Amino acid sequence: MLPSTPFSSETLFMRVTSFAFLASLLALLPFSSAVSASGSIKQPEDVLGEDAQALNAFQQQALDTTFATLDAEEERLKKRGETASCTRQNLEIRLDYGSISKKDRKAYSDAVLCLQSKTANTPSSHAPGAKTRYDDFVATHIDQTPFIHYSGTFLGWHRYFTWVYEQALRTECDYQGPIPYWDWPKYANSPQDSPIFNGDEYSMSGNGEYIPHAGTVLSPLPGAPGDPIVLAPGLGGGCVKTGPFKDMQVNLGPVALPNATLGPSGGLGYNPRCLKRDFGPGVAVKFTNYSAVLHIMKQQDIASFQLELQGAPGSGSVGPHGGGHYTINGDPGGDLVWTLWQALDPSNRQNAISGTNTLLNQPPSENTTLDTQINLGHAGGTNISMRDIMSTTKCPFCYVYL
Numbered sequence: 465m466l467p468s469t470p471f472s473s474e475t476l477f478m479r480v481t482s483f484a485f486l487a488s489l490l491a492l493l494p495f496s497s498a499v500s501a502s503g504s505i506k507q508p509e510d511v512l513g514e515d516a517q518a519l520n521a522f523q524q525q526a527l528d529t530t531f532a533t534l535d536a537e538e539e540r541l542k543k544r545g546e547t548a549s550c551t552r553q554n555l556e557i558r559l560d561y562g563s564i565s566k567k568d569r570k571a572y573s574d575a576v577l578c579l580q581s582k583t584a585n586t587p588s589s590h591a592p593g594a595k596t597r598y599d600d601f602v603a604t605h606i607d608q609t610p611f612i613h614y615s616g617t618f619l620g621w622h623r624y625f626t627w628v629y630e631q632a633l634r635t636e637c638d639y640q641g642p643i644p645y646w647d648w649p650k651y652a653n654s655p656q657d658s659p660i661f662n663g664d665e666y667s668m669s670g671n672g673e674y675i676p677h678a679g680t681v682l683s684p685l686p687g688a689p690g691d692p693i694v695l696a697p698g699l700g701g702g703c704v705k706t707g708p709f710k711d712m713q714v715n716l717g718p719v720a721l722p723n724a725t726l727g728p729s730g731g732l733g734y735n736p737r738c739l740k741r742d743f744g745p746g747v748a749v750k751f752t753n754y755s756a757v758l759h760i761m762k763q764q765d766i767a768s769f770q771l772e773l774q775g776a777p778g779s780g781s782v783g784p785h786g787g788g789h790y791t792i793n794g795d796p797g798g799d800l801v802w803t804l805w806q807a808l809d810p811s812n813r814q815n816a817i818s819g820t821n822t823l824l825n826q827p828p829s830e831n832t833t834l835d836t837q838i839n840l841g842h843a844g845g846t847n848i849s850m851r852d853i854m855s856t857t858k859c860p861f862c863y864v865y866l
C-alpha cells in the first residue's frame with residue numbers, strides 16, 4: 465500500500481533508478497545495509513549516542529527473539545524425531561565489514577574479483593554488456609528495477625538477491641565466510657575513512673579521484689509539491705585509483721544517473737569504462753545517521769517501514785536506502801533493518817507484505833502476496849515465492865546480522 469504521489473511514473477522511475485543503484489557498483493558491495501550491531505564489537509556503549517544505544521537495544525531484543533524461536537523449533541522437531549535444518553549451531557552470522565579480520569576482507573574482495581573474471585551466463589542477445597558473472601547480477605538488477613523498488617517485492621527480492629550473490633561467491637569463487645555488511649550509521653560521518661572504503665588493500669577500494677563538481681539536484685515535477693532535494697557533492701567524482709578494484713572495468717549502465725546519459729540498450733549494452741565513485745559525508749550524515757535508522761525501526765507497519773527506508777516520495781528525504789545509494793553509488797539493500805524489524809514482533813511482522821508488483825504501482829498491478837514468485841534471471845537461484853524468503857532462519861536461509 466503506497467501513498468499517492470506527486471510524481472509521474474516516468475519521473476518516479478528516473479528518480480528511483482537514479483538512487484536505486486549505479487549499475488557499475490552493484491554487486492561490489494555487501495548489499496545488506498546496516499544498523500549498528502551490538503556494542504561488543506563496536507564502539508563501547510559510553511561513546512555511543514542515545515539513538516545508537518536504542519538501536520543496539522533493538523538489535524539485542526531481535527537476536528534474543530530469534531534464538532528463542534530457533535530453539536523452540538528445534539525442540540518441536542526433535543519431539544517428532546526430526547532434525548531442524550537451521551539451528552544455533554549452523555546459524556551464519558553476517559558481520560560489519562569493519563568487524564571482520566583483514567584476512568577475511570581480502571578473501572571477500574578476492575572473491576568479488578574472481579566473479580568479475582568469470583564469463584557471464586546472460587546471453588549477449590539479452591544484455592550485450594554483460595561480460596562477467598558479476599555483470600549477471602548487475603544486468604538482473606537493471607532488468608528488474610521497475611518491479612523491485614517501491615514494490616511489494618522490494619525487501620524479499622533484495623534478500624534473495626544478496627543470498628544468491630553470496631552463494632555464487634562461495635560455489636564459484638571459493639569464498640568461505642558469510643557476506644559482510646556495511647554499517648551505515650557507524651561510518652556516516654566519514655565513509656571515506658571506513659574500513660570498507662578507505663582505499664587500502666583490505667577495503668573495497670576507495671573514493672574516486674577528486675574532481676570539483678556541484679551536488680546532485682533531484683527535482684520533483686514542475687508544480688508538484690515538495691522542494692528539490694539537493695544532495696551535497698562528495699569528495700570524489702573521478703575514477704577509483706586505490707584498492708583491489710582500481711583496475712575494474714565497468715561494463716553495463718549507466719542507468720539514469722544524474723548528468724549521465726542512459727547507456728546503450730537501456731543500460732544493458734556494452735559500455736566499458738572505469739569505476740567511478742563520489743562519496744563523502746554530506747549525504748551519509750543527512751540520511752544514514754543513527755536517528756534516521758532508528759526512525760525506521762520504530763515504524764509499526766510494513767507499509768511505513770519500507771516507505772521510510774526508501775524515502776517517501778515528495779517528503780524531501782531519500783531515506784537511508786537512498787542515502788546509502790548516494791553515498792557510495794551502490795545498492796545498500798535493506799535486509800539488515802528488515803531482518804531486525806521482523807524479529808521485533810514476529811507474529812505480526814514475519815509475513816507482512818505491502819505493495820504491488822510494480823514500482824509505485826505503475827503500471828497498475830496486483831498486490832504482492834506470499835504466493836508471488838520472484839526470480840533473479842541469469843544471476844542464478846530459482847523461481848521462489850515470497851513465502852519462502854520471509855524468514856532468514858528458514859530454508860533456504862540460515863543467518864542473522866550481528
Ligand SMILES: *[C@@H]1O[C@H](CO)[C@@H](O)[C@H](O)[C@H]1NC(C)=O
Pocket residue numbers: 465831
Ligand atoms: C491490495 O492492497 C490494498 C492495500 O492493502 C487493499 O486495499 C486492496 O483491497 C488490495 N487489493 C486486492 C485485490 O486484494
Ligand SMILES: *[C@@H]1O[C@H](CO)[C@@H](O)[C@H](O)[C@H]1NC(C)=O
Pocket residue numbers: 677678679680722723
Ligand atoms: C550536471 O551538469 C550541470 C550542467 O552541465 C553542471 O552544472 C552540474 O555541476 C553537473 N552536476 C554534477 C553532479 O556533476
Ligand SMILES: *[C@@H]1O[C@H](CO)[C@@H](O)[C@H](O)[C@H]1NC(C)=O
Pocket residue numbers: 749750751752753754755756781
Ligand atoms: C539525521 O537524519 C535525519 C533524517 O534524515 C535528518 O533529519 C537529520 O538532519 C540528520 N542529522 C544530521 C546531524 O544531519
Ligand SMILES: *[C@@H]1O[C@H](CO)[C@@H](O)[C@H](O)[C@H]1NC(C)=O
Pocket residue numbers: 839847
Ligand atoms: C520462472 O519465472 C519466469 C518469469 O516469471 C518464467 O518465465 C519461467 O518460466 C519460470 N521458470 C520456471 C522453471 O518455473
Ligand SMILES: [Cu+2]
Pocket residue numbers: 484485605612613622795
Ligand atoms: Cu535494488
